[in-house]
Amino acid sequence: MSCGIELEDVTLAYRGHPAVHHVSGRFDTGSLTAIIGPNGAGKSTLLGAMAGTRKLTQGSIRFVSTSDGPGEDLAYLAQLSGINHDFPLRVLEVVAMGAWNRIGSFGEVTAELEIQIDAALTQVGLQGFEDRLVDELSVGQLQRVLFARLIVQDAPMILLDEPFNALDAQTTQDLLGVINHWHRDGRTVIAVLHDLQMVRDFFPNTLLLARELIAWGPTREVLVPALLQRAQGSRLAWQEAAPWCREPQIPLDAVSGSTHDHHQHDHHSHHSHGAQLVESGEGNGDGQRVTKVIAP
Numbered sequence: 001m002s003c004g005i006e007l008e009d010v011t012l013a014y015r016g017h018p019a020v021h022h023v024s025g026r027f028d029t030g031s032l033t034a035i036i037g038p039n040g041a042g043k044s045t046l047l048g049a050m051a052g053t054r055k056l057t058q059g060s061i062r063f064v065s066t067s068d069g070p071g072e073d074l075a076y077l078a079q080l081s082g083i084n085h086d087f088p089l090r091v092l093e094v095v096a097m098g099a100w101n102r103i104g105s106f107g108e109v110t111a112e113l114e115i116q117i118d119a120a121l122t123q124v125g126l127q128g129f130e131d132r133l134v135d136e137l138s139v140g141q142l143q144r145v146l147f148a149r150l151i152v153q154d155a156p157m158i159l160l161d162e163p164f165n166a167l168d169a170q171t172t173q174d175l176l177g178v179i180n181h182w183h184r185d186g187r188t189v190i191a192v193l194h195d196l197q198m199v200r201d202f203f204p205n206t207l208l209l210a211r212e213l214i215a216w217g218p219t220r221e222v223l224v225p226a227l228l229q230r231a232q233g234s235r236l237a238w239q240e241a242a243p244w245c246r247e248p249q250i251p252l253d254a255v256s257g258s259t260h261d262h263h264q265h266d267h268h269s270h271h272s273h274g275a276q277l278v279e280s281g282e283g284n285g286d287g288q289r290v291t292k293v294i295a296p
């Protein structure tokens with residue numbers, strides 16, 4: 001069960017202002033990719049679009065699977081905020097939510113699932129925490145619990161939005177270990193990050209975004225001064241009153257993401273009508289099966 005994600009001309013706008021412009025490329029099956037870029041670059045917006053929580057204005061997102069399984073199953077961890085503190089949930093219940101797609105929201109926590117939860121909590125260093133209330137946990141412990149939930153979810157694609165925000169070095173190192181484990185399992189993992197050294201050390205691929213795609217490929221080719229400066233410079237030109245696509249991307253050789261010609265579009269003419277999910281069995285020509293398409 002493994003999956004990749006293809007972006008074709010992905011464009012997202014908020015109230016007519018484009019936050020992400022014409023991004024095309026591909027997250028290969030089993031790849032481990034960091035999405036980086038300055039504040040406001042559109043990173044969370046792009047990740048949310050892949051998770052199905054943001055509507056596309058233009059373009060499409062296709063999920064491709066190399067197996068017959070339900071390949072589009074995707075786990076998404078938004079920026080830390082995911083717990084509703086009005087409900088006194090126990091750690092066990094939060095981690096069990098990872099299995100909702102298998103057991104349903106009122107499903108029983110079976111003995112088998114309890115074993116999985118115990119193993120997941122052990123993997124994130126929280127063995128024995130099952131009965132603790134989540135709103136009594138520290139920020140780092142809560143993030144460990146949310147990673148345990150992702151482990152139980154067992155999805156072939158995992159999207160993480162700034163997973164290490166506000167975490168100490170030990171927690172960060174432990175959760176990076178979980179990500180490496182997923183990568184070794186052959187899952188497709190995508191994380192929005194800010195720490196360039198961490199990206200260099202742990203993430204083989206990088207997508208550098210500054211509303212438009214600046215570069216996408218092997219990290220050592222993307223995290224170079226010229227491209228980083230270009231991303232930083234783009235930020236200075238970002239004005240809410242300038243909703244036009246401008247410069248083309250710098251093409252990279254041997255990148256996993258393709259480059260894409262830019263069109264001179266007025267995005268005000270491309271209002272979203274809501275995300276549309278299209279189930280599809282169409283092959284993409286290299287032995288993979290398209291399992292889902294997100295389009296405007």
Ligand SMILES: Nc1ncnc2c1ncn2[C@@H]1O[C@H](COP(=O)(O)OP(=O)(O)OP(=O)(O)O)[C@@H](O)[C@H]1O
Pocket residue numbers: 014015019037038039040041042043044045046
């Ligand atoms: N719900 C929203 N409504 C309107 N505009 C939004 C909304 N969410 C994000 N934006 C705008 O879209 C642009 C991209 O935001 P996004 O959060 O995707 O950037 P980011 O790269 O994740 O930034 P950061 O690194 O600061 O988290 C920003 O200009 C932001 O103000």
